[in-house]
Amino acid sequence: MICKICNKKITGRKDKLFCSVKCKNYYHVNLRKATAVVVKELDNILHRNRSILLEIMGKRKIQCRVSRMVLEKKHFVFKYHTHQ
Numbered sequence: 001m002i003c004k005i006c007n008k009k010i011t012g013r014k015d016k017l018f019c020s021v022k023c024k025n026y027y028h029v030n031l032r033k034a035t036a037v038v039v040k041e042l043d044n045i046l047h048r049n050r051s052i053l054l055e056i057m058g059k060r061k062i063q064c065r066v067s068r069m070v071l072e073k074k075h076f077v078f079k080y081h082t083h084q
Ligand SMILES: [Zn+2]
Pocket: 003, 004, 005, 006, 007, 008, 018, 019, 020, 023
């Protein structure tokens, strides 16, 4: 097997993915960073969507009909929402 990070040959247990703790840590730290970036972007969209709904509906309304055009004008991202 070859290390996913440095391409060195891996010795020891057959199911190992990395040659060393250093390479293993490098992989996980970078994976975490990449995940954080994606989560942050998605979080921003969700927060903006929520603000748009709050602006239109106010705090007291539980349910109301809003035209899609109104939401589109405010750049509501329909692809992302937490519940209906
Ligand atoms: Zn390595």
